[in-house]
Amino acid sequence: MTDSTMESVESFRARARAWLAENMPPRDGSLPPLVEDDAHEWERARELQKILYAGGFAGICFPREYGGLGLTFAHQQAFTEESDPYEMPLLLNMPTFAICAPTLLDMGNEEQKRERIGAAIRGEEVLCQFLSEPSGGSDLAGLITRADRDGDGWVLNGAKTWSTSAYAADWGLCLARTDWDVPKHRGLTMFLVPTKAPGVTMNRIRMVNGVREFCEEFFDDVVLPASAVVGEVGGGWTVASSQLFHERNAMGGGSPYISGRGEARTMPRVNPLNVAAASGRSDDPRVREMLGEYLTLMRVHEQTAERVTRALETGVLPPAAASMLRLLHAEATQRGDDLALRIAGANAATGTGPSEGVGGRTAIGYLMRQGGSLGGGSTEMSRNMISERLLGMPREAAPDRDVPFKQVKRGR
Amino acid sequence: MELALSPDQKLFQESARGLLEQEYSLDRVRGMEGSELRWSRDWWRKGAELGWAAAVVPEELGGGSVSGEGVRDLAVLAEELGAGVAPGPVLPVNVVLAGLVAAHGRGPDHGERIEALVAGETIATWAVYEPGREWTPADPRLTAAPADGGYVLDGVKDRVQDAGQADLLLVTAKTPDGVAQFLVPAAAAGVTISEQWTVDLSRSFGEVRFDGVRVDAGALVGAPGADEIIERQLQIALVVQCAEVCAVLDRAFAMTTRWAFDRYSFGRPLASYQALKHRFADMRTWLEACHATTQAAAAAVQAEAPDAAELASVAKSFVGERSLPILQDCVQIHGGIGVTWEHDLHLFLRRAVLDQALYGTPEDHRLRLADLASL
Numbered sequence: 126m127t128d129s130t131m132e133s134v135e136s137f138r139a140r141a142r143a144w145l146a147e148n149m150p151p152r153d154g155s156l157p158p159l160v161e162d163d164a165h166e167w168e169r170a171r172e173l174q175k176i177l178y179a180g181g182f183a184g185i186c187f188p189r190e191y192g193g194l195g196l197t198f199a200h201q202q203a204f205t206e207e208s209d210p211y212e213m214p215l216l217l218n219m220p221t222f223a224i225c226a227p228t229l230l231d232m233g234n235e236e237q238k239r240e241r242i243g244a245a246i247r248g249e250e251v252l253c254q255f256l257s258e259p260s261g262g263s264d265l266a267g268l269i270t271r272a273d274r275d276g277d278g279w280v281l282n283g284a285k286t287w288s289t290s291a292y293a294a295d296w297g298l299c300l301a302r303t304d305w306d307v308p309k310h311r312g313l314t315m316f317l318v319p320t321k322a323p324g325v326t327m328n329r330i331r332m333v334n335g336v337r338e339f340c341e342e343f344f345d346d347v348v349l350p351a352s353a354v355v356g357e358v359g360g361g362w363t364v365a366s367s368q369l370f371h372e373r374n375a376m377g378g379g380s381p382y383i384s385g386r387g388e389a390r391t392m393p394r395v396n397p398l399n400v401a402a403a404s405g406r407s408d409d410p411r412v413r414e415m416l417g418e419y420l421t422l423m424r425v426h427e428q429t430a431e432r433v434t435r436a437l438e439t440g441v442l443p444p445a446a447a448s449m450l451r452l453l454h455a456e457a458t459q460r461g462d463d464l465a466l467r468i469a470g471a472n473a474a475t476g477t478g479p480s481e482g483v484g485g486r487t488a489i490g491y492l493m494r495q496g497g498s499l500g501g502g503s504t505e506m507s508r509n510m511i512s513e514r515l516l517g518m519p520r521e522a523a524p525d526r527d528v529p530f531k532q533v534k535r536g537r
Numbered sequence: 538m539e540l541a542l543s544p545d546q547k548l549f550q551e552s553a554r555g556l557l558e559q560e561y562s563l564d565r566v567r568g569m570e571g572s573e574l575r576w577s578r579d580w581w582r583k584g585a586e587l588g589w590a591a592a593v594v595p596e597e598l599g600g601g602s603v604s605g606e607g608v609r610d611l612a613v614l615a616e617e618l619g620a621g622v623a624p625g626p627v628l629p630v631n632v633v634l635a636g637l638v639a640a641h642g643r644g645p646d647h648g649e650r651i652e653a654l655v656a657g658e659t660i661a662t663w664a665v666y667e668p669g670r671e672w673t674p675a676d677p678r679l680t681a682a683p684a685d686g687g688y689v690l691d692g693v694k695d696r697v698q699d700a701g702q703a704d705l706l707l708v709t710a711k712t713p714d715g716v717a718q719f720l721v722p723a724a725a726a727g728v729t730i731s732e733q734w735t736v737d738l739s740r741s742f743g744e745v746r747f748d749g750v751r752v753d754a755g756a757l758v759g760a761p762g763a764d765e766i767i768e769r770q771l772q773i774a775l776v777v778q779c780a781e782v783c784a785v786l787d788r789a790f791a792m793t794t795r796w797a798f799d800r801y802s803f804g805r806p807l808a809s810y811q812a813l814k815h816r817f818a819d820m821r822t823w824l825e826a827c828h829a830t831t832q833a834a835a836a837a838v839q840a841e842a843p844d845a846a847e848l849a850s851v852a853k854s855f856v857g858e859r860s861l862p863i864l865q866d867c868v869q870i871h872g873g874i875g876v877t878w879e880h881d882l883h884l885f886l887r888r889a890v891l892d893q894a895l896y897g898t899p900e901d902h903r904l905r906l907a908d909l910a911s912l
Binding site: 398401402407410413414415416417418420421422424425426428429431432433435436439441446448449452453505507508509510511512513515516518519521 | 540
């Protein structure tokens with residue numbers, strides 16, 4: 126990746142610093158309101174991305190031939206550090222730049238790479254993923270959305286769900302079954318589907334905390350050209366594995382394709398520390414003990430992530446050990462939700478007048494508590510991974526293994 | 538456990554393991570009862586030759602560590618002690634040495650005593666707890682009243698590890714100028730030591746009464762009001778405890794995993810039941826977290842980092858709290874045999890119960906964390 130003509134990180138950093146000061150608006154530190162129509166935020170993200178592109182600071186680690194700068198992770202990290210005080214198009218990081226674009230880079234054909242990656246870097250297009258289905262969450266490879274050959278092309282039918290910010294996207298990476306006569310992992314193919322294609326119906330899912338970032342989609346005879354296939358026909362699981370890899374890498378902070386720091390427009394979460402401060406209960410020893418427990422869990426989670434990441438890099442632990450971090454993360458965030466509710470005390474029951482206040486936000490956050498052990502794969506799956514792959518315990522019975530998918534029993 | 542030990546650390550670890558295994562099989566530990574001595578001075582001298590009392594002492598004071606990071610080496614040693622639920626004064630001697638080293642150059646000279654302790658010729662312990670009181674090292678009731686250029690000590694200490702075999706007691710006391718520590722010979726007039734029951738079969742503790750015990754000013758360690766010396770001693774104690782418990786958990790978890798593979802019910806091994814597999818997954822994860830936080834604490838205490846107090850309390854609060862449910866689940870998965878005297882599990886559980894209770898409970902350390910974070 127290095128060549129003699131590449132700009133040094135320090136020179137790039139200095140140039141970025143000057144350019145950012147001239148061109149990017151300062152970051153708005155205030156918390157967004159609880160529920161809102163966020164269409165304007167997506168418009169804003171595209172505008173900001175266009176400014177980055179015009180200034181020559183977009184797609185830092187993507188190859189030049191696909192519209193990027195072809196620089197290194199170190200350049201990206203320098204840019205991210207310099208961009209911290211400014212408003213950045215953070216919404217575009219997940220999943221567009223961190224997952225979808227790198228997967229196209231790994232698996233897509235020349236046209237897909239040039240057109241889709243290029244358009245994303247220019248701020249013209251947003252990408253999303255159509256993976257999970259209503260019929261099953263953890264068993265991704267058991268999906269039943271189908272794509273049938275029709276002449277040179279394909280016809281797509283089925284339903285997807287839990288697609289993050291699909292409503293704001295232009296294209297989705299859609300995993301569908303194209304062969305029912307082979308075992309489940311081998312009969313899948315990945316397609317690039319325009320989200321506005323005829324036959325695509327999309328709804329936003331309202332979560333218990335009021336957030337509507339997930340979508341469900343229905344595909345009714347959606348016609349796709351042969352060029353919509355990403356990777357090989359029947360090789361969809363390989364492409365999905367690439368997506369899952371990039372997702373994990375991004376979660377662990379190792380993605381070179383993420384630009385800017387912080388999360389965008391997620392629900393502003395309360396935690397035990399700010400609940401204690403807001404409720405004026407920081408002097409209560411019962412509360413202080415809970416705060417100490419929360420501080421402990423946050424620290425231990427960090428320390429364990431650092432240790433396991435190092436062990437994975439050096440091969441001291443096998444890849445399945447990453448599931449321990451997923452498990453610990455769920456435990457730490459859920460215990461945080463529990464403690465916040467305890468600390469909020471009676472304030473969790475009612476708002477302050479017509480607004481929910483910190484106590485109300487704590488209660489609402491608590492309603493979403495199980496999200497921590499569901500999103501990104503349930504902790505039950507993590508526990509299977511740890512016991513089977515790390516401890517070598519016998520695997521769960523799987524009647525669908527090595528059986529043609531059409532013979533596999535399904536629920537109704 | 539550190540992810541990778543240096544060759545020198547491995548050698549240190551293996552020599553410690555050798556000396557422990559040679560003397561203290563689990564069967565021998567199980568048989569320890571009553572007031573029989575848990576360890577001999579000869580044995581301790583052999584340990585001292587292997588560096589068991591040298592790690593936190595710099596070379597210019599006669600110590601030295603195999604890796605150059607003494608606190609981390611001490612954690613390696615503590616793991617060996619935990620794995621064998623071994624007896625011996627590793628914790629009290631190293632805690633006292635850490636205090637003497639921290640006070641060096643700031644009060645009366647204790648250079649000769651440091652040397653004798655490093656060599657294993659002298660045994661010292663920390664007299665900090667007082668009867669009926671929880672962890673309050675900064676607020677002793679034992680008094681040291683200035684008299685004739687020295688001090689007179691009056692009061693009672695208890696939960697003093699290896700008090701019966703100690704030559705020197707490092708005593709926390711209230712003086713008109715703040716909390717101070719004194720190094721008092723166990724044989725001094727007015728000192729009475731009596732044995733105390735303990736849950737841990739291979740440990741021994743005593744109550745120590747000080748009735749008008751006269752010491753000269755040279756017995757002072759540092760100067761009155763030197764809270765940071767007590768803090769350093771606490772941090773060393775916490776690292777030793779947490780490392781010891783990590784090894785206790787490793788060993789109990791390994792025993793239980795093996796049991797799950799070997800034990801069959803309804804024609805299949807316990808390890809094939811998802812209800813149990815998931816509990817093993819939780820335990821394995823918590824075990825990794827215990828090691829991570831213990832190593833982070835050891836590194837911070839070694840470096841005397843600004844967050845050493847915080848990280849030591851994080852480790853104690855997590856390891857102390859989590860060790861008990863892990864061990865009790867190991868007992869549960871073993872079934873009835875897990876609560877019998879002949880099984881080894883209770884030896885490990887006893888050590889974990891002891892370690893979570895002393896030098897601040899997990900709850901004490903949570904409160905301390907809130908204080909340290911200025912909440």
